[in-house]
Amino acid sequence: MSNRVITISREFGSGGRTVGKKVAQALGLPCYDRELLQKIAKESGFNENYVKDAGEYAPGGFLATAFSHRGFAPTNEDYLWEVQYRVITELAEQGPCVIVGRCADYILRGKADCLRVFIHADLDFRARRIVEVYGEREASPEQRIRDKDKRRAAYHRFYTDMKWGHAQNYDITLNSGTLGIDRCAEIIQGIYENKVE
Amino acid sequence: MSNRVITISREFGSGGRTVGKKVAQALGLPCYDRELLQKIAKESGFNENYVKDAGEYAPGGFLATAFSHRGFAPTNEDYLWEVQYRVITELAEQGPCVIVGRCADYILRGKADCLRVFIHADLDFRARRIVEVYGEREASPEQRIRDKDKRRAAYHRFYTDMKWGHAQNYDITLNSGTLGIDRCAEIIQGIYENKVE
Numbered sequence: 001m002s003n004r005v006i007t008i009s010r011e012f013g014s015g016g017r018t019v020g021k022k023v024a025q026a027l028g029l030p031c032y033d034r035e036l037l038q039k040i041a042k043e044s045g046f047n048e049n050y051v052k053d054a055g056e057y058a059p060g061g062f063l064a065t066a067f068s069h070r071g072f073a074p075t076n077e078d079y080l081w082e083v084q085y086r087v088i089t090e091l092a093e094q095g096p097c098v099i100v101g102r103c104a105d106y107i108l109r110g111k112a113d114c115l116r117v118f119i120h121a122d123l124d125f126r127a128r129r130i131v132e133v134y135g136e137r138e139a140s141p142e143q144r145i146r147d148k149d150k151r152r153a154a155y156h157r158f159y160t161d162m163k164w165g166h167a168q169n170y171d172i173t174l175n176s177g178t179l180g181i182d183r184c185a186e187i188i189q190g191i192y193e194n195k196v197e
Numbered sequence: 198m199s200n201r202v203i204t205i206s207r208e209f210g211s212g213g214r215t216v217g218k219k220v221a222q223a224l225g226l227p228c229y230d231r232e233l234l235q236k237i238a239k240e241s242g243f244n245e246n247y248v249k250d251a252g253e254y255a256p257g258g259f260l261a262t263a264f265s266h267r268g269f270a271p272t273n274e275d276y277l278w279e280v281q282y283r284v285i286t287e288l289a290e291q292g293p294c295v296i297v298g299r300c301a302d303y304i305l306r307g308k309a310d311c312l313r314v315f316i317h318a319d320l321d322f323r324a325r326r327i328v329e330v331y332g333e334r335e336a337s338p339e340q341r342i343r344d345k346d347k348r349r350a351a352y353h354r355f356y357t358d359m360k361w362g363h364a365q366n367y368d369i370t371l372n373s374g375t376l377g378i379d380r381c382a383e384i385i386q387g388i389y390e391n392k393v394e
Contacts, residue, residue: 166364170364171371171376172376173364174369175367183388183391190387
């Protein structure tokens with residue numbers, strides 16, 4: 001039987017990454033988030049910060065080319081996508097784990113027994129949280145959120161043709177703003193344990 | 198403090214209604230589904246079957262007018278919406294309960310402490326299930342599902358301006374096809390009990 005993997009997609013500031021870490025810790029599973037970036041950086045030869053940013057940009061520039069015709073030559077982002085695809089597939093083959101972001105839900109479709117999770121929260125909750133977690137920036141927290149979400153959605157759509165944040169793409173979606181980050185982690189843990197038996 | 202209400206929106210054939218009944222039974226709460234239709238029918242003076250169908254049609258015909266300009270005169274559907282709005286608001290004021298369908302999540306926003314749930318499943322699961330539950334019809338199960346879902350989405354959009362099935366509109370969305378109907382009910386029950394304390 002294939003390994004059981006939890007994939008977590010998340011809105012910026014919703015605490016989805018923290019949920020992933022808590023779930024992994026409670027279940028004694030590895031959580032691939034920062035480690036995933038490092039692996040992709042190592043295998044691709046790109047800098048880790050570049051890998052991080054490129055995971056949120058559709059190739060050739062945000063939106064401009066995501067919706068228009070582009071040339072045939074693969075871009076750096078396309079190459080990165082291939083490496084990411086391979087790294088995530090290999091990680092899932094190694095054993096049960098939690099993978100945060102990077103379209104893992106799409107990459108592992110049909111290949112692993114995934115519990116596909118999406119974490120979101122309303123704008124106010126996220127705005128307060130990103131200032132707490134990441135500090136103040138020049139742009140307002142609301143603007144930073146809108147920008148990040150748009151990029152993630154465009155990236156997801158470009159490479160997967162799935163609509164980011166549509167309930168139908170996931171086994172479970174949770175509002176961390178109303179349910180709380182800890183409770184989200186407990187719910188996912190409960191579902192995973194129940195399924196594994 | 199306002200009463201705590203569970204609202205359940207659902208794709209046709211996903212078993213959302215069954216989930217609602219199971220949750221209500223487990224928690225000892227009234228479940229308004231058929232009873233809701235009866236109340237609306239009684240208060241509006243319309244036939245129950247008309248009320249049932251009208252809850253899935255945007256006024257003046259499906260899609261045609263949902264996206265175009267229409268006259269100022271309120272339609273039967275608009276009147277029905279007003280009655281539905283009043284009945285659902287009154288039910289939520291009476292005490293904790295489960296309400297299935299009829300845009301209750303939207304109607305009760307800001308008025309009740311709602312746990313907003315959306316239940317969905319993939320087309321194959323729903324096609325098998327509607328034949329089991331409702332029997333064969335002339336149209337294929339897939340066609341019946343597409344038709345019903347489109348109507349519900351258009352109705353929801355027309356009256357609420359919310360996008361049906363978008364994770365962001367709910368506290369939790371669950372895939373009954375992968376998680377199972379019983380498990381969906383248990384998860385919702387767990388969240389409700391945990392919140393009430």
